[in-house]
Amino acid sequence: MWARQLAVLTLLLGCASGCAPGFAVSVASEANRRATKTRITGAGASFPEPIYAKWAGAYARDHDVHVNYQPIGSGGGISQIKARTVDFGASDAPLTAEELEAADLIQFPMVVGGVVPVVRLDGVEPGSLRLTPEILVQILMGEIRRWDAPEVARLNPDVDLPARDVTVVYRSDPSGTTWILTHYLAAVSEQWRTQVGAGKAVQWPVGIAGKGNQGVATYVTRVDGAIGYVEQAFVELADLTHVRLQNQAGEFVAPTRETVAAAAANADWASAAGFHLKLVNQPGAQSWPIAGATFILLNRQQDDLTTARAVLEFFAWCYEQGGSLALELGYLPMPQNVVELVAADWKREVQFDGRPIAQ
Amino acid sequence: MAPGTVPKSFGDRLFFVVTACAAALVLALLVVLVLRLTQYAWPAISRFGLRFLVDGRWDIGAEQFGAASSIYGTLITTLIAMLIAAPLGVASAMFLVEMAPSWLSGSVGVALELLAAVPSIIYGMWGLFIFAPFMANYVQPTLAGWLGFLPLFQGPKMGLGVLTAGIILALMILPFITAVSRDVFRLVPPVMKESAYGVGATTWEVTRDVSLRYGVAGIAGALFLGLGRALGETMAVTFVIGNNHALSASLFDAGNTIASTLANEFAEADSDLHRAALVELGLVLFGMTLVFQLLAQLWLRRVRKSMGSRR
Amino acid sequence: MTMKRLAYRRWTDRIARAMAALAAVFGVVVLGAILLTVVYRGASALGIDFFTLATAAPRERGGMANALLGTFYLVVLATLLGVPLGMLCGTYLAEFGREGPLAVAVRFACEILMGTPSILIGVLIYTLLVVPVGGFSGYAGAVALAVIMIPVVARTTDEMLRLVPHELRESALALGAPHWKVTLGVVFTAARSGLVTGALLALARTSGETAPLLFTALNSTAWPRDLTEPTANLTVTIYNRAMSPFDDWQQMAWGASLVITSAVLGLTVAARWALGRHCR
Numbered sequence: 001m002w003a004r005q006l007a008v009l010t011l012l013l014g015c016a017s018g019c020a021p022g023f024a025v026s027v028a029s030e031a032n033r034r035a036t037k038t039r040i041t042g043a044g045a046s047f048p049e050p051i052y053a054k055w056a057g058a059y060a061r062d063h064d065v066h067v068n069y070q071p072i073g074s075g076g077g078i079s080q081i082k083a084r085t086v087d088f089g090a091s092d093a094p095l096t097a098e099e100l101e102a103a104d105l106i107q108f109p110m111v112v113g114g115v116v117p118v119v120r121l122d123g124v125e126p127g128s129l130r131l132t133p134e135i136l137v138q139i140l141m142g143e144i145r146r147w148d149a150p151e152v153a154r155l156n157p158d159v160d161l162p163a164r165d166v167t168v169v170y171r172s173d174p175s176g177t178t179w180i181l182t183h184y185l186a187a188v189s190e191q192w193r194t195q196v197g198a199g200k201a202v203q204w205p206v207g208i209a210g211k212g213n214q215g216v217a218t219y220v221t222r223v224d225g226a227i228g229y230v231e232q233a234f235v236e237l238a239d240l241t242h243v244r245l246q247n248q249a250g251e252f253v254a255p256t257r258e259t260v261a262a263a264a265a266n267a268d269w270a271s272a273a274g275f276h277l278k279l280v281n282q283p284g285a286q287s288w289p290i291a292g293a294t295f296i297l298l299n300r301q302q303d304d305l306t307t308a309r310a311v312l313e314f315f316a317w318c319y320e321q322g323g324s325l326a327l328e329l330g331y332l333p334m335p336q337n338v339v340e341l342v343a344a345d346w347k348r349e350v351q352f353d354g355r356p357i358a359q
Numbered sequence: 360m361a362p363g364t365v366p367k368s369f370g371d372r373l374f375f376v377v378t379a380c381a382a383a384l385v386l387a388l389l390v391v392l393v394l395r396l397t398q399y400a401w402p403a404i405s406r407f408g409l410r411f412l413v414d415g416r417w418d419i420g421a422e423q424f425g426a427a428s429s430i431y432g433t434l435i436t437t438l439i440a441m442l443i444a445a446p447l448g449v450a451s452a453m454f455l456v457e458m459a460p461s462w463l464s465g466s467v468g469v470a471l472e473l474l475a476a477v478p479s480i481i482y483g484m485w486g487l488f489i490f491a492p493f494m495a496n497y498v499q500p501t502l503a504g505w506l507g508f509l510p511l512f513q514g515p516k517m518g519l520g521v522l523t524a525g526i527i528l529a530l531m532i533l534p535f536i537t538a539v540s541r542d543v544f545r546l547v548p549p550v551m552k553e554s555a556y557g558v559g560a561t562t563w564e565v566t567r568d569v570s571l572r573y574g575v576a577g578i579a580g581a582l583f584l585g586l587g588r589a590l591g592e593t594m595a596v597t598f599v600i601g602n603n604h605a606l607s608a609s610l611f612d613a614g615n616t617i618a619s620t621l622a623n624e625f626a627e628a629d630s631d632l633h634r635a636a637l638v639e640l641g642l643v644l645f646g647m648t649l650v651f652q653l654l655a656q657l658w659l660r661r662v663r664k665s666m667g668s669r670r
Numbered sequence: 671m672t673m674k675r676l677a678y679r680r681w682t683d684r685i686a687r688a689m690a691a692l693a694a695v696f697g698v699v700v701l702g703a704i705l706l707t708v709v710y711r712g713a714s715a716l717g718i719d720f721f722t723l724a725t726a727a728p729r730e731r732g733g734m735a736n737a738l739l740g741t742f743y744l745v746v747l748a749t750l751l752g753v754p755l756g757m758l759c760g761t762y763l764a765e766f767g768r769e770g771p772l773a774v775a776v777r778f779a780c781e782i783l784m785g786t787p788s789i790l791i792g793v794l795i796y797t798l799l800v801v802p803v804g805g806f807s808g809y810a811g812a813v814a815l816a817v818i819m820i821p822v823v824a825r826t827t828d829e830m831l832r833l834v835p836h837e838l839r840e841s842a843l844a845l846g847a848p849h850w851k852v853t854l855g856v857v858f859t860a861a862r863s864g865l866v867t868g869a870l871l872a873l874a875r876t877s878g879e880t881a882p883l884l885f886t887a888l889n890s891t892a893w894p895r896d897l898t899e900p901t902a903n904l905t906v907t908i909y910n911r912a913m914s915p916f917d918d919w920q921q922m923a924w925g926a927s928l929v930i931t932s933a934v935l936g937l938t939v940a941a942r943w944a945l946g947r948h949c950r
Contacts, residue, residue: 053727068892075629085805165515172602173627174419201419208519208613209603211623219916222491223517237728238915374850375766381758382767382776385820389779395797450693458687467698474701477940478878480905481927484912485704495862532696561683591787593881618789627886641793645786
């Protein structure tokens, strides 16, 4: 009796889970076929997720390695790699050299990207809304509450600004994108620096919070009158409306590959301990003012040789072959001298059983 | 051997031990839940003490954590949900039992039971994609126009926020409350209703004076069960509440509930104290549902007793 | 009684009836609209790819098959764990514990656990199976779902077994059969459909759950291979994709919603059908 009931149950379950038995079998064999692959699990920043997903997909085509990347936020990436629940962590907020030492981690930059304020204002074209750092701060502080406020209108005589309430959208999770943006805001505004400050998570004066770049982008597209901030690649992927921002030189620039590259051109990676470097509010007439690198975190002492090798091989491939895919999505690949610095670091620092792994 | 006594033979003893272990496991689960959560929350409990419950700050950067905004958000969304779903649910049940023709009441009844099983994430998605724009463009401007003098209905009309979350919760528990209330009304002995009709009472009078009075305990039970669901509901709320930790008088503003904060921040938390504070929030939620459940059970027991003596 | 008073009573009656009818219509219309949205938006996402390909990056060809399979594994494992344990517990309550102190305490614990928000079960399993082991895993997800099932199955088993008439047990015992054989053979058979109903309802309730999986099974973009790893599943994938700004991902989320809703409703219908047989 008992067995029959179980059988009935399992059968019902099979039908009810939305797949016919034949299908389940074919899927299971597909899963088995792929079961021989090495798996690498990473988690962290959602800023670089589009490019990591792209790289993982391309890499899997001619290597027996599946890279599973979960965009849980930079804070989560740091805590998960510290807890060794993942093979690599990812963060847009670099750890300081002391923090790296304390947690026995190494850190290296993968790509550089821009952080872009995006809005949803029906009837306003992408790139047509112009903001100065002061106005941006006032909006984010909750001091300008409507889009048709005179301060915004004065800057944008040609834009038909809707009579909408401003909804600020920020990150609910500790995030490197927030880290980059708030460091920029603190650099341009004394008020922001003293009243809100900079960090992976800050006390936002007003607004609603979304999880990850995606959550922010979703709320921005769903709420008329919203302003949020996302990584540059998301602007194009999600058809968001970006703004033009006034940079240090006083020019209004749009976030493009060229303007982010102009900002990154000032970077001096060689003298930054642990690659800890900020790229906000850089000089230059072409520079996009809110840029930053995104970083990978690895444990210095690896406990599985095969996985550790696979991880390093994957990232070496990304540096060598992944540049064009990165550019397609609007990220800047790291220049050759940085790649060499990173390779030297791997050789020196990443070890298994007391011996270096990288050849 | 009569059931209820401890068995003697080996097979029976084994059977007894196995089933008793399974039963003890359930008890152990509850104990472990409380102990383990307390253990994980301990850094936050010892750091913030009782202030945790009344402190409105939730500052991840500065590691200052207080539960006040989450507790407030949990209670206010539940209150909104109950204010909407309780009258609607009980009235619909009344309609189904007392007024609707049997074919209609039967098919609607089945539909209700099915709707009560729809996963809550569906309500959340619908809330974000369909209902939030409707709120922003129609409901919120209307409310602000009529009742805008109240602080409750001031603020940005963005479609997301505490009020939207409350309404989505209401929709989610509505079929549940209706289905349970309907079962309660059905249990009213027909002879009582018939005698009331016999002396010339109208349908409404019979419902009010016979069915509602007879079923008050069951209705209260249904409402308490619905309330318990609303308190701890995660997905339906997380999509639309806006996840803000600031305390605000306006129902249009974004807020957070304990469950939505856990869903948003738990896996992402990067400091031990943050995670401990989240687990402590979970303990607070457990305490809240426990209190409501105990109240419900005590109340049901009391009413059942008094009804028993009346009969 | 004056005519005026009678008219007043008649009008209140009419108004009350109209309002009750309105309430019912409102509920049915809104809830119907939700279901229709899911069907309308979801149906266009379903196709061969949806059921055969794994999840992919935005704007790339992909489906939901890995998440479907992962959910299938998680739910099957949870059922294999939760249903027998729940039934054993319910058997103790009905056959041995009755009104004894342990049984009363266990019944109370069941009620409390059933009322405990499922996200807290997720947190509990995180502290028990994720942190000590050092990683999110499909097993943790399945255990979380099983923990949600156990009290539901236990209480329905308890109720159903207690409905079985005493005479049936006693006549079997009088023939000299041991208690465990009587329970499994006679009592379970008599309560068969009721037990199936309980299991199906528990299944329906858990297969649509998202919150307990968020910190246990997490999610994955890969095919489920080994449940010691983060495991792809439908509900968390729906959550991630519905909360993404990409049109094609949102489309997929609607499709997956339709699948999971149909599955849950199907299970509920099956449970009702089993209960119908039981009552007959």
